[in-house]
Amino acid sequence: VPRRLDRRSILMASAGLAAASVLGRQPAAGAQWTGATVAGEWVEAQEVGITLASGIGGEYTPEPISFQADFAFQGIAPHWDIAENPGAGIELSLSADGVNWTDPVWVVESSDGGRPDREGRRFGRLVPANWASFVRYRAYDAQGVPATLPGLAFSYFDAANGPTMIEAAQPALTPSLARPPIISRSAWGADESLRFNERGRETWPVEYQAVQHVVIHHTDTTNFEDPVLGLRLIYYYHAVTRGWGDIGYNYLVDFMGNVYEGRFGGETAVGSHALQYNWGSAGIGTMGRYFNEPVTPEMRSGLTWITAWASRSLDPLATPPFQNIASLPTICAHRDVNSTSCPGDAMYAEIVQMRQAVQAVITGTVEAAPPSPGFLPGDMVVTSVEGGLLRDMPTNEANVLTAVSLGEVLTIQDGPATNDGAVWYQVRGPSLTGWMTSDALVPGGGEPAPAPVEDAAAPPPDESGEAMAPVG
Known part of the structure; x- marks a missing residue:
């Protein structure tokens, strides 16, 4: 009715109940804030009492381990000591009430950004959580056998405190030669103090290199999530949890066609998005996961516009050499330079057509703009x-x-x-x-x-x- x-x-x-994610839930009282984002950490050895050796081995029960976080969170990422080989992974499920659980997701090391990770640890990707409070997991070694991972811990985050989409939105729906409307770091709620260490020095000082290629990514997060909240999660995960000192992407685009400023420093600032190929490239992260999921026309427009702007002095249809690659499309995907499935098959299939669209924008032959x-x-x-x-x-x-x-x-x-x-x-x-x-x-x-x-x-x-x- x-x-x-x-x-x-x-x-x-x-x-x-799902409305809580769009009503701006606040974290539990007593949560420790760092700027706009609150973060918590659960360490297996401290909480479960598992004695961990320097590597994997010995008897281990295959039963999953569960724990409750200190507050409801929107993102979580596992990480463990470098001593473990890179083939290990985590099977992870989340719950709001400890009774109804999500289907398990598989999380392995994410190490193809380029910046050195904090304390040399291995970090899994950021997993969206949608106000979960409970975590259930099982660790596996490189052979797929249940095992312990040395130093295993989970960092979880609530980034609800900050600007909302109604305050930040500036969709880039009509690509042209002009600079697209780019939502600034301050507009999406970047806490600039996160870029500095305890001595007040920049963790990652800005360096510049002229753009020769544009590398397209997906963030492998939830499609249709609150973009500014999701962006603050990624920023904190990159800057603080992994210890990079900033977000790795130069720009990001959401499903409504909004374009966001990523890495501090503006145009040509060197990012951390494609290992060994960050210098001389602009990394653009499409927010969501696009293995089979369709790309919205709004995202396509925003992506075309910011790609055209970033490559406006280049030939978008060319395949010049880059670093140690003899021939690389000017507009390429993350998987073209690193061993990864990013940006997903659906987004990868978009790139051929997007090169043509970017060419049309740069040459001034773009078709009539879509209706407002x-x-x-x-x-x-x-x-x-x-x-x-x-x-x-x-x-x-x-x-x-x-x-x-x-x-x-x-x-x-x-x-x-x-x-x-x-x-x-x-x-x-x-x-x-x-x-x-x-x-x-x-x-x-x-x-x-x-x-x-x-x-x-x-x-x-x-x-x-x-x-x-x-x-x-």
Whole structure:
């Protein structure tokens, strides 16, 4: 039955629990803040009492180990001592309540960025968590045998405190020769103090090299996540957890076509995104994972524009030599220079066409720009159908938060995002925020809906995880 988006919706709709990720949950009292992001760490040897040798070996029970974090978190990454060989990995599941668990994901060492990692440790990739509080894992050696990993620990993060998308959004949907609208570090909430060590010195001083190639990546995180929150997670993970001193990508692009400033220092600053190929390249991270997942037209436009800007003095169709590679496309993928599956098969397939699109932008022969969005953040809209579905992400496969009554006044928070044959907008009601398709919305309304208020009685949401294959 269609319902008004009132406070009762949160308490009664079990699907509405997923709304916590878009309501700006705050971490538990007592969590230690570092700038905009709070971080915690769980160390196996301290918590479980396992005696770890310098390497793997001996008897070990194959039963998974579980623990509860100090606060609900949105991202987590395992890491262990360098003593272990690089083939080891972690099978990881997450839970909001300790009862319902995500499908396990496989996490192996991620070591092809270029910057030296903190204390020489081996770091797995950052795994999205969607307000999980519980962790279940099992470690394996390079032969796939359950084992202990020396010095195994898990770092987890909450980056909810910071600018929101409605404050930061500047979609780059009409590629041209002009500089695209790039969302600055301050606009997405970069805490610049994280770039400095305890003596007040830059951990990673900026160096410059003219761009000769553009390297396309995916961040291998959740598709359709809150981009500015996700970006702050990546920044903290790179700058502090791994000890790099900054984010490794030069630019990032989200599913709505927003382009973000990455590495401090601006154009031609050397990043850390492709081992041995950072000097002379611009690394662009597409936010999400694109093994089979489709790329939205908005992301395609934003990626084309920032790639054209970064390579505007180059021939995007050429294949000049680079470092020790005799012939490398000017616009290439991470997998073209390192042994990795990045940026996923779906994104990799986009690059051939993107080179042509970039060429058209640079030569001034780009086709007519797509129509401007029907709505902009801050616009008031009214639902035009009875029972329109409010979902937690812009896809028909996402959780339904509630059905919305005809004539409901909502505020556009973000969008557009084209997916599943529809154009989606993030909308805010009196108590819930979620995504609806444009065919259920018309212009109108009066005063903006007040910001949703999270109910303390509502537990954090479950994450609908998806089994993943090992990636580089």
